[in-house]
Amino acid sequence: MRTASHLRVGDQPWVKWSLISLALTLVGLLLVVPLVAIFAQAFSGGLQTYVANLTDYYTLRAIGLTLFVAALTVPINLVFGVFLAWLVTRFEFPGRKLLITLIDIPFAVSPVVAGLLYLLLYGSNGWLGGWLMDQDIQLMFSWPGILMVTVFVTCPFVARELIPLMQQQGREEEEAGVTLGASGWQLFRRVTLPNIQWALIYGVVLTNARAVGEFGAVSVVSGNIRGETNTLPLHVELLYQDYNVVGAFTSASLLAGIALLTLLVKSFIEWRQMRQRAALSEEEV
């Protein structure tokens, strides 16, 4: 196929190797070194200090709150995402395209702006805030506010994963199910869900990762009450401001650990999806 006169860019070994080493150096400097540094700093005081920092009352409360918010955010956005993806891929209605675009707003908007929007709406000087205050309902500066902004920031993930897949799969299988007399719930359980399950899990993993790590939006509505409205990412900053560098990196190492775990699960799911697709195309042949 190829002759000496048709050398492409990068065919010469020195070009290839210098490009590879450049890429590796950049990846090392930008990704690997900071990641290693987090753990190195976290353990710089020895294992005992690490455990002591980890079991500090306020750190435990921050972990608890973060997990609590994520545990509520994920199911909410799971249901919302599936519902939305189903709606826009299975039905034709005016404004459908617009809806698909609107889903992406939380991606496009800076999280800090999202937080401020919620504050302006629900804060005591806000449109709804005054009324809420009269009813003695505290949304902002307490966990419901944190949950609200987290749901907002993470709401596109599940839908974004499902929409392309469901568009690609089409609705033939579901229509077949309907003609065979399946109820809506049966249809979803037996036909739709098995088809989208891996994309769904992927969406959930991403939602969870973001919900755990969200800083900007949460920091606006948190109120920074220690042990009460302080999430893990906020706790990292707070410890750092307090000159407790090792403590800050200890909490950061937890977040980094979650990130690594997310990547692992993500790779596994991608591998599963690839096998599934390969099996599918074999069947078709």
Next chain:
Amino acid sequence: MKLAKQVKTLAAALALGFSAAQAQAADQSLLNSSYDIARELFASYNEHFADYWKNKTGQTVEIRQSHGGSSRQAQAIIQGLRADVVTYNQVTDVDVLHERGNLLPADWREQLPNASSPYYSTMAYLVRKGNPKNIQNWDDLAREDVSSVFPNPKTSGNGRYTYLAAYGYAQQVFGDDQAAIDAFVRTFLNRVAVFDTGGRGATTTFVERGIGDVLLTFESEVNNIIAEYPDHGFEVVVPKVSFLAEFPVAVVERHAERNGNLELARAYLEELYSEDAQRLLAGFNYRVHNETVQAEFADQFPPLELLTIEQIAGSWESAMTEHFANGGKLDQLQRR
């Protein structure tokens, strides 16, 4: 619906666990909105106060703390954070609570002794090991071979105090000669190596990046930095003249009343003036008014002349408009 049910039970269990842990068995609960670096100080004082309150009334009290940049903290209260008391490092941030939220009376500074400032500090220098440039006073900071680090007066209260301290020193030296004052402060600002946005950033610049010969910050903070980086051998220099940095406290009356905490909130702040509490504050490197405690800590706090904001600029209000507003004195003197 098995899955949905499981999810529901899980969420309920989590919510229960979380809120149960939250509602610790205290008779009363108080929320203190405070500035960034005061966590350990108030962790310690809250313990003291809880004991005191228990002895006095027999009731247990849980004090919750919110820490952050004090301007942002004040903003959160205006937006609905229901703090009972504020303990800040800037008078203007408490004023804002009256001006924009009408949450406390205009005369809040007259409600407690010493203009509602139970402790105070001043701007001090952190110099490198052995003080190689022999930095002792403000005129050393205008020397050509000295470069200094402090946060930007535009964005940081810390930086504002530093600027005012240098300005006040110049007023003392040059008297009515406004041109000489301006020239001195202009040189002083010219010697700044890096203007970080906040106190923590300035510390990182000085300590970890090794920039500058001197870091200017609160005297209380300087000692924390030395403790945090014991290997660097940093030294503290307290100039002969500096700025009186007040740490104002106030009851956020509207919120405290709503929370049914008015009496408790007042007692919480009044107790800060007791001898035991003042000793505790001095232990955190803050200067206090109690004379017995002053005598005990005399070695730690060298005497110096403290200039008030009234002496330097008349009031905080005029300081903000004349010096720190856009196009004000600070902007003029920074133009190179």
